[in-house]
Amino acid sequence: MSNQRTRFILDQLPLRGVHVALEQVWQHIVNQKDYPAPIAKALGELVAAGALLAANLKFDGTFILQVQGTGVLKLLVAEATSEQTCRGTARFDDSLTIADDASLQDLIGEQGQFVLTLQPRQGEMWQGIVGLQGNSIAQMLANYLAQSEQLDSDLILAADGERAVGMMVQRLAGQEMAREDWQYVESLLQTVNREELLATDANTLLYRLFHEQQVRVFEAENLEFACTCSHEKVGNMLLLLGGQEVGQILLEQGSVEIACDFCQQKYVFDEEDVKTLFGNDVAAAVRHELKQ
Known part of the structure; x- marks a missing residue:
């Protein structure tokens, strides 16, 4: 299986x-x-979903999926790029005990939302925010795609500690499809259980499901993990925090240390780094304020 994305079409x-x-x-x-x-299961499914949806990107940039919750799960993030890379992370309240059989709704809490962002390298960013409709990542995304793109879409997703796997089918834009044919395709997907999806390679699974419809499978493309964090981006984040807050951290801790949520790379800014970043001595300014 490795790390591959495989496109296919049905001739019939x-x-x-x-x-x-x-x-x-x-x-x-x-x-x-x-x-x-x-939480690992939900994150893996979201990462797989991001890689699926990014296959349809028509621009050079990044596709970002976020699930925001108010329960023990605060945030799930998956990013996939036009350069065949992806990354993901989750934030949750680690002070609370999470049952092994907790559902996605249990994790999210009473309120939550789905945020989808298209971030091209050039041009304007687009963002859509919708409520969470469904009991799984797959259901939520299928509902969103049906409403936003007006296209019949269905997904199956699964993840464990070893693999994150998914498959998506969509009606071709501008082409009609009988309702019973679409329902038949949906019923085929539902025959694939979690264990089979995780254990079966693309060619075997597609043949099993769609050989009667003459499935055409294209050459797979390799995906990689890549993180886009950098010293410059962390510096920009500190600028957004403001000199007051950054100066206070410097006085309390002697330096500002930020770890990337996605790759855990640590970035350390000492007093001289911060002075260069802000163009003035924010620590001295806070120190003076405290004396006043």
Whole structure:
């Protein structure tokens, strides 16, 4: 399986699809933090979904999926780029006990939202914010795609500690499809259980599901983990925090240390670094304020 994304079309139905399987990439992501099993599962499914949806990107840039919650789970983030890279992370309240069988709704709490962002390297960013409709990442995304793109779409997703896998099918834009044909495709996808999805390679699974519709499978493309964090980006974040807050941290801790949520790379800014960043001595300014 490795880390591959495989596109396919059906000759006898107006459908296209994508299969993605992540092994080393997913293991690199999930091993960054000590995730409880239900949160790791949700994050893996979101990362797989991001890689699926990014296959349709028509620009040079990044596709970002976020699930925001008010329960023990605060944030899930998955990013996939037009350069075949992806990354992901989750934030949660680690002071609370999370049951191994906790559902996604249990984790999110009473209120939550889905945020989808298209961030091109050039041009304007686009962002859509919708409520969470469904009991799984797959259901939520299928509902969103049906409403926003007006296209029949269905996804199956699964993740454990070793793999994050997913498959998506969509009706081709501008082509009609009988309702019973679409329902038949949906029923085929629902025959794939979690264990089979995680254990079966793309070609085998696609043949099993769609050989009667003459599935055409294209050459797979390799995906990689890549983090876009940098000293410059962390510096920009500190500028957004403001000199007052950064100066206080300097006085309390002697330096400002930031760890990237995605890759755990640490960035340390001492007093001279901060002075250069802000163009003035923010620590001295805070020190003077405290004396006053």
